[in-house]
Amino acid sequence: MQPSSPLVGRDAEVSRLMELLDAARTARGGGAVLLGEAGIGKSSLADAIAAQAIARGFIAAWGRCPDLSLAPYWPWRQLLAVLPDSGAREVLDGSGSSSRAELFSGVLAVLERTAADRPLLLILDDVHRADEATLELLAFVAGQVRGTRIVLLVISRDDPVELAGPAASALAGLPAWMPRLDIAGLGQSATAELVRELTPTASDELVANIHRRTGGNPFFVSEVARLHAGRRQQGVESGHDVPTAVQQVLSRRFARIGQEAVRLLEVAAVVGKLDLPVVAAVACLDEEAALTLLDEPLRARLLVGSGPDLRFAHDLVREALYAGLSEQARARLHRAVAAAMPDGEAGALAEHWARALGPEARLRAAEHALAAGESASAAMAYEQAARYFRWALADGAGDPITVRLELGRSQVLAGEVDTGRDTLRQVAAAANQAGRPADAVRAVLAMGSGLGGFEVDIGDPAQERLLAQALGALSDDDLATRAAGLARLSLVRALSASPEERAEQARQAVALAAGVGERAIEAAALAALNDALSGPDHVRVRLAGADRIVAIADEVADPALALLGLRLRLVARLESGDIAGVDHDIAEYDLRAKRLRLPLYAWPVPLWRGMRAAMDGDGELAIRCADEVDRLGREAGSTNAAMMAWVLRLQQAKAGGSPVEFAALMEQVARWNLEPSQWDCCLASIYACSGMPARARFHLDRMLAAGLDSIPKDSEWVELLWQLAEAALVLAEAALVLADRPVAEALRERLAPYAGVWAVDGVGGACFGPVSDMLARLDGFLAGTDPAARRQSESAEPTEPSEVAELRRDGRVWHVAFRGRRATVQHSKGMADLATLVTRPGHEVHVLDLVEAGGGPARREVGADSGPVLDRQARTAYQARLRELEEDIGAAASDADLGRVSTLTAERDFLLAELAGALGLSGRDRVMGDPAERARKAVTMRIATAQRAIAESHPELARHLHLAVSTGRFCCYRPERPVAWRTRADDATPDVAPQV
Numbered sequence: 001m002q003p004s005s006p007l008v009g010r011d012a013e014v015s016r017l018m019e020l021l022d023a024a025r026t027a028r029g030g031g032a033v034l035l036g037e038a039g040i041g042k043s044s045l046a047d048a049i050a051a052q053a054i055a056r057g058f059i060a061a062w063g064r065c066p067d068l069s070l071a072p073y074w075p076w077r078q079l080l081a082v083l084p085d086s087g088a089r090e091v092l093d094g095s096g097s098s099s100r101a102e103l104f105s106g107v108l109a110v111l112e113r114t115a116a117d118r119p120l121l122l123i124l125d126d127v128h129r130a131d132e133a134t135l136e137l138l139a140f141v142a143g144q145v146r147g148t149r150i151v152l153l154v155i156s157r158d159d160p161v162e163l164a165g166p167a168a169s170a171l172a173g174l175p176a177w178m179p180r181l182d183i184a185g186l187g188q189s190a191t192a193e194l195v196r197e198l199t200p201t202a203s204d205e206l207v208a209n210i211h212r213r214t215g216g217n218p219f220f221v222s223e224v225a226r227l228h229a230g231r232r233q234q235g236v237e238s239g240h241d242v243p244t245a246v247q248q249v250l251s252r253r254f255a256r257i258g259q260e261a262v263r264l265l266e267v268a269a270v271v272g273k274l275d276l277p278v279v280a281a282v283a284c285l286d287e288e289a290a291l292t293l294l295d296e297p298l299r300a301r302l303l304v305g306s307g308p309d310l311r312f313a314h315d316l317v318r319e320a321l322y323a324g325l326s327e328q329a330r331a332r333l334h335r336a337v338a339a340a341m342p343d344g345e346a347g348a349l350a351e352h353w354a355r356a357l358g359p360e361a362r363l364r365a366a367e368h369a370l371a372a373g374e375s376a377s378a379a380m381a382y383e384q385a386a387r388y389f390r391w392a393l394a395d396g397a398g399d400p401i402t403v404r405l406e407l408g409r410s411q412v413l414a415g416e417v418d419t420g421r422d423t424l425r426q427v428a429a430a431a432n433q434a435g436r437p438a439d440a441v442r443a444v445l446a447m448g449s450g451l452g453g454f455e456v457d458i459g460d461p462a463q464e465r466l467l468a469q470a471l472g473a474l475s476d477d478d479l480a481t482r483a484a485g486l487a488r489l490s491l492v493r494a495l496s497a498s499p500e501e502r503a504e505q506a507r508q509a510v511a512l513a514a515g516v517g518e519r520a521i522e523a524a525a526l527a528a529l530n531d532a533l534s535g536p537d538h539v540r541v542r543l544a545g546a547d548r549i550v551a552i553a554d555e556v557a558d559p560a561l562a563l564l565g566l567r568l569r570l571v572a573r574l575e576s577g578d579i580a581g582v583d584h585d586i587a588e589y590d591l592r593a594k595r596l597r598l599p600l601y602a603w604p605v606p607l608w609r610g611m612r613a614a615m616d617g618d619g620e621l622a623i624r625c626a627d628e629v630d631r632l633g634r635e636a637g638s639t640n641a642a643m644m645a646w647v648l649r650l651q652q653a654k655a656g657g658s659p660v661e662f663a664a665l666m667e668q669v670a671r672w673n674l675e676p677s678q679w680d681c682c683l684a685s686i687y688a689c690s691g692m693p694a695r696a697r698f699h700l701d702r703m704l705a706a707g708l709d710s711i712p713k714d715s716e717w718v719e720l721l722w723q724l725a726e727a728a729l730v731l732a733e734a735a736l737v738l739a740d741r742p743v744a745e746a747l748r749e750r751l752a753p754y755a756g757v758w759a760v761d762g763v764g765g766a767c768f769g770p771v772s773d774m775l776a777r778l779d780g781f782l783a784g785t786d787p788a789a790r791r792q793s794e795s796a797e798p799t800e801p802s803e804v805a806e807l808r809r810d811g812r813v814w815h816v817a818f819r820g821r822r823a824t825v826q827h828s829k830g831m832a833d834l835a836t837l838v839t840r841p842g843h844e845v846h847v848l849d850l851v852e853a854g855g856g857p858a859r860r861e862v863g864a865d866s867g868p869v870l871d872r873q874a875r876t877a878y879q880a881r882l883r884e885l886e887e888d889i890g891a892a893a894s895d896a897d898l899g900r901v902s903t904l905t906a907e908r909d910f911l912l913a914e915l916a917g918a919l920g921l922s923g924r925d926r927v928m929g930d931p932a933e934r935a936r937k938a939v940t941m942r943i944a945t946a947q948r949a950i951a952e953s954h955p956e957l958a959r960h961l962h963l964a965v966s967t968g969r970f971c972c973y974r975p976e977r978p979v980a981w982r983t984r985a986d987d988a989t990p991d992v993a994p995q996v
Contacts, residue, residue, distance in 0.1 A: 007048050008197070008218070009190025010041065013181055017049045020151050021056060024119050029145040031152035033171060036183035039219025042155045045183065046123050049153065053121040058151075059083065059114065060121040064311075065129040068272040069347040069372070069388075072133040072381040075124055076107065084117075085110045092379075099559045100380035101595025104140045111141070115149040127156040127171065128163040132414075133381030135170035136597055142174050158182070166383070185216025194218060198225040223253075226301075247320050253300060254321070261296045262321075269321035270333040272348070274303070274310045281340040282333070331357040338364075346372035347384075350391065366395030370403065377406060382414040401431050401439055409446040415599060417637030421447045421457065428466040438478060440470035441485040448491070449600060451484060451524045452564040455640055456491050463492040480521055483512035487525035490532055499714065502532035523552040523561050530568050534715035536575070536754045543572040563592055563601050567763060570608065574767055575718075577758045577962055580951035583612070599636035603629050607641070608764050610648045615767055617940035617967075619652045640763070647765030654689045681711070681720040684727035693731055700727050700743075708746055715762075721751055722759040722768050729781055741782065748778040755976070756963065770963045776974055805957075806982040807835050816954055817982075823953035829854045830946025833939060837965060837973040838981045844970035847935040940967040 007014065013034075020030045034042040050060035061082045063075030071077065073092045080088040091106045114120055124130075124138060138154065145152050156171060157163055163171070186194065191211040195202045202225070210224050254262050267282045268274040280290040287308075294310060297303050304313045312318045322330070335356035338349055346368045353365035373388030389407035392398055404427045411420030424443045431439035444463050448456035457463070467489045474482055486509035490502045509525035530545045549565030570585040586608045593601045610625025626648040633641025650665055665686070680703035687696035703724060711720050725747045732744070751771050759768035768774075806817035809832070814825045825831060832854045837845060848859040943965065951958035964975040 007041070007044060008194040009186040010045055010048075010183075013045055013183065014048060014052075016179065016181065017045075017153070018052060021049070021053055021058065021119075021121070024058075024121075024149050024151045025056070027147060027149055029115075029148040029150040029152075031142060031145055031154065031174075031178045033154045033156065033174065033178055033180045034183055035156055035158040035171075035180060037217065038157055039217050040183045040185065041218040042183050043125060044218065046125070046153055046155055050121060050123060053119075053151070056119075058119045058121045060123065062123045062125060064273075065124070065126040065131075065134060066272050066348075067129050068351045069131065069384070070272075071345055071347055071372075072131065072376050072379045072384060073137055075126075075130065075134055076137055079122060079124070080107070080110060083110065083114050083120075085114050088114075099557070099595070100136070100597065101559055101592075102557075103379065104137055104597075105595070107137060108141060108144055111150055112148055119149040119151070121151045121153065123153045123155065125155040127154055128167050130167055130170070131381065132166050132383035133376065133379060135166055136381075139170060139173060140597060142178060146177070152178075154178075186211075186218060186221065187216065191216050191221055194221050195225040198222065199228050202228070226253075247323065251320065251324065253302065254324075257296045257300055257302075258293070261293045264290060264293055265297055265302065265317075266321050266325060266329075267333060267337070268312070269318045270325075270330065270352075271337050272318075274312065276308050276310070278337060278340045282336045328357070331355060335361065346375055347388070350388070362395055363397065366392045366397035369395075370397040373406065373410070377410055380413075382410045386410040386414055386416070401427060401434065401436060404430075405439060405443050405446065408443065409450075412446060412449055412637075413598065413600070415635050415637050421460070425460075425462055425466070428470070432466065432469050432473070435473070437470035437473040438481045440466055441474070441481050441488075444470075444492075445484060445488055448488065450560055451520060452527055452558075452561045453488060453491050453524065454560060454564050454567075455600065455638060456488070457639075458492055458494040460492070461496070464489065464496060467492065479512050479516045480518045483509045483516070483518060483525060484521045486512070487521070487528040490525075490528040494531070499532050499535070499712075503529060506532050519552050520556045520558050520561060523549045523556075523558070523565070526552075527561075527564055527568060535713045536718050536757045537713070539572055539575045539757060543569060543576065546572055559592060559596055560601065563589060563596075566592070567604060571715075571760060571764055574760050574764055575758050577756065577770055577959055579615075579962055580948070580955055580958060582608075582764075583948070586612070599632045600638065603632035603636060603638060603641040603644075604763060606632070607644050607648065611764050611767055614648065614651050616944040617936075622648055622652055644762055644765035647761050650686065651766045654686075680706075681723045681727075685723035688727040688730040696727050696731060700724065700731065704743065708750060718751070718754060718757060718759045718771060719761050719768065721747055722771075722774055725751070725774055725778060729777055732781060744778050744781050748775060748782070751775060751778075769966070772963060772974075772976065773966050776966070803977070804980045804982070805838075807831075807838055808983055809835070816950065816957055818954060818957040818960065821954060821956065823950075823957075825946075825949050825953060828942065828946050828949065830942035830944070831949075833943050833971070834946055834961065834965065834973075835981075835983050837971055838979070839983055841973050841975060841978065844972045846970055847939045847968075850939050850971060851935050936967075936969050939971065943967055943971070 017032060020032060023030060034045060036042050050062075053060050059082075061079045063077075063079035065075045077089075077092055080091065087106075088110045091110050092103070111120060111122070122141075127135075127138070130138070142152055142154075154171070154174070156167065188208065188211045192202075192204070192207040195207050195210055199206075206228070210221055254265075264279055264283055264285075267279045271278055271282075274294075276287055276290060280287045283290060285293070291307065291310075294303060298306075298310065301313055302317050303310050305311050325333070334352045335358060338352035338356055341349055341352065343349070350365050350368035350372055353361050353368060356365075369388045370392035373385045373392060376382075376385035376388060386407060389403055389410060393400065393403045393407060397403070404423060408420045408423035408427055411417075411423060414420075424447045428440040428443035431437065431443060444467050445451055445453070447460075447463060448454065467485055471482060471485050471489065474485070486505050490505040490509065493502055493505075506525055506529035510522055510529060513519075513522035513525050526545050526549050530542045530549070533541055533545075546565050546569035550562055550569065553559070553562035553565055566585055566589045570582055570589065573581040573585060586605065589608075590605045593605060606625040606628035610622040610629065613619075613621035613625060626645040629641050629645040629648065632638075633645065646665065653665060680699040684696050684699040684703065687693070687699065708721070708724075711717055725744070728743045728747065732741075751774060755772040755775055756770065758770050759774070760766070761768075803819065805819075806815060806822075808815045809827065812827045814827060814831050814835075816823050816825055833850045836850055836853045846859070852858050944967075947958050947961050947965075950961065960975070964973055966972050966974070
């Protein structure tokens with residue numbers, strides 16, 4: 001039942017907020033945001049709801065954001081202080097928390113314990129003034145209140161000048177289910193009601209005048225009406241009888257109360273709130289005497305509340321009082337307030353000393369700013385910490401090297417990565433010059449976001465120089481710092497040292513850290529060793545090392561190190577083809593990263609989800625994920641994030657992008673400083689897939705001239721060879737150029753030992769598939785260009801199956817058996833597709849045939865396409881002419897006839913472009929209006945879904961199918977060894993088909 005509203009003109013808002021209270025009583029918590037200008041009635045509306053909540057058994061708790069910089073999470077401290085929970089007052093001190101995640105979880109636990117006994121209304125007021133730490137905690141709590149007995153009411157001004165920067169972003173990022181209530185000015189009838197509550201005899205003319213002059217702002221309306229009631233006037237002359245500014249209205253009201261009371265209010269205005277002990281001390285009164293004096297402004301409604309909970313009726317009251325003081329009076333009062341405040345409020349003390357008079361005031365302000373920065377950093381409020389450290393540094397507080405180191409560290413963690421790294425680079429140089437090598441090492445570690453080096457700029461040579469100098473001067477007994485420095489040195493030498501040298505340095509770091517019992521440094525050194533051992537030869541070693549990093553990080557409660565270990569493990573699992581393990585690690589990483597709430601650690605999650613979407617054929621989701629990676633990467637200042645988002649988009653462009661998309665991608669990649677091998681392999685693949693064969697040929701030939709062995713065998717090696725093979729196959733299959741056969745053979749020879757490894761880009765921006773897939777494509781090309789091999793393949797006897805397996809439907813389930821293990825899987829169309837493919841090993845099955853076999857329309861009924869872009873006769877003619885041109889270009893080059901070479905090359909490039917646009921990746925005809933494209937996407941997605949379902953009950957079979965099944969317009973099952981499949985219940989003999 002809706003209560004009668006104690007407010008004027010706010011029935012709709014009260015009704016909506018009361019619905020939230022009713023829902024919360026049955027554990028359906030929620031929240032709302034009240035937005036409007038100063039004086040519009042947001043806080044009055046919240047007061048009315050709080051009264052209704054208390055009447056219904058709620059606890060109502062307020063927190064107000066100050067305009068002075070106080071302790072981190074100040075409004076949350078106010079709010080928690082009124083809760084009955086015994087741990088509420090200490091939870092934000094940070095003493096029992098090792099991470100921001102633990103700190104926030106502790107706050108939530110207090111709120112949930114309180115709400116378990118009595119439902120809870122949390123009111124967070126003046127959020128437009130909130131510091132970043134407060135906003136981060138607000139975002140965390142807002143995301144958790146659903147399903148609890150908590151209602152969260154957020155109040156903020158909506159003036160763009162006041163609501164800007166972090167506060168505006170934070171409010172925009174609150175959950176969509178939290179309604180935004182825009183509190184507008186009152187209508188004329190509501191204004192009349194409000195005016196006549198204060199001035200019963202007010203005329204319609206007066207009401208209309210007040211409404212027009214105030215825009216219906218309840219505060220202005222009330223103040224003007226109250227002034228009129230005091231002067232007993234009915235008519236109003238514009239600019240005379242009605243004040244034109246709130247300052248004038250309040251000044252008249254101040255004049256009607258005693259000067260001693262005004263003096264107390266002025267002190268409170270300087271403090272920023274009515275902090276009774278401080279206000280009384282500055283006024284040289286005891287608290288009881290101060291309360292007696294404040295009774296007069298309380299009756300005048302300049303204050304609200306009672307006893308020690310008195311507060312200004314509105315911020316405009318405080319602002320008007322402060323504006324009425326002279327500059328000297330303000331400075332004198334700020335000094336007195338600073339002297340009376342307790343030492344624990346470092347941020348507020350810094351602000352007051354900064355505004356005080358006296359020769360020592362500036363230094364004392366800086367000293368308190370330094371303490372406030374340290375407190376904010378400990379609470380992981382890095383943005384606030386950076387401001388305080390800049391302040392302390394500018395005014396000479398603390399040791400300059402230490403303060404600048406903390407400043408740079410806070411800047412990096414707050415997302416000001418380039419600025420922070422510049423700061424830390426200067427700190428490291430200064431520390432080395434001052435004979436403080438340990439500080440130099442700490443500065444370089446902070447450049448990579450901390451001990452583990454979650455994101456290290458390996459393209460910055462200064463780090464190697466600074467570390468080498470510091471390690472050379474480090475004392476022999478500081479083994480922990482030496483271990484940390486060696487581990488980071490191994491990482492930053494990625495472009496200047498061999499993998500063997502880097503691995504040896506990392507092993508030394510591991511041994512040193514283990515020897516002195518520094519477990520966190522040991523985990524960081526293991527991460528460096530993992531990086532040095534990148535490449536296909538060490539996948540299992542890296543997987544084991546990543547497991548160990550996660551275990552140590554959990555042991556020492558270092559959440560950032562744990563995320564690094566999970567990232568390394570996920571990539572190793574991806575390279576191993578353990579897709580189920582990858583999905584598990586994505587979920588685990590996401591859960592842990594959300595607790596830290598830093599973009600630096602958040603952006604890999606949408607990256608991996610986009611990669612998995614691309615694997616499942618969901619290109620639209622992959623692009624949306626790339627956009628999210630870009631957004632978070634910009635907030636984190638991460639170049640890696642931008643590169644990985646580019647990789648996601650590139651894979652979708654290769655699957656069917658337009659020339660405009662490719663041009664945009666090329667413009668972006670040109671800004672990055674890639675290694676020559678990375679550049680040529682990448683561009684050869686891009687240009688080949690985008691129908692620009694001449695450019696593709698240029699980069700392919702340049703890479704081949706450098707030699708395949710020039711490509712470092714690191715984390716990019718498999719991917720780069722894959723891209724090179726892809727480019728070579730597209731060009732060779734389009735033109736059937738026999739000269740490319742040695743290229744295919746050389747690539748196959750290098751990739752063959754790694755058939756079971758999967759090709760992965762970077763930290764998981766793309767997964768191309770198992771190397772066995774590329775080997776099959778290379779084998780197909782080589783067989784197609786070798787007539788003798790083709791005849792031998794066609795006449796070869798079928799290979800006998802080496803093992804027996806089962807994939808059989810029984811109603812709504814499928815019975816599966818493989819290598820001695822049985823399981824059941826729910827029916828899906830993807831399971832039927834797999835059953836069709838496994839009975840035809842080595843045979844390419846068109847997706848429309850799979851659709852038909854799964855109960856879809858017959859292939860003949862789907863509708864014909866518009867035919868190939870090039871018919872067979874034209875294609876044959878083009879290919880014949882290309883072979884002639886290759887010979888003619890060779891002859892012209894031998895004769896040094898450069899003009900003829902240029903003419904012939906132009907013709908060859910034109911024909912290659914025509915063929916590339918007319919043929920698919922395997923040399924098949926591209927068709928216009930191809931009806932198979934929709935079927936390809938659907939079949940790809942449903943096969944991937946079926947494989948994930950199998951992984952839940954039979955991981956070994958799922959891995960076998962991941963490795964053996966390829967999808968596209970034509971799908972194929974190619975096991976490494978023949979398998980005999982039983983697919984029907986009445987099979988006496990399993991289905992065995994010749995392996996092609």
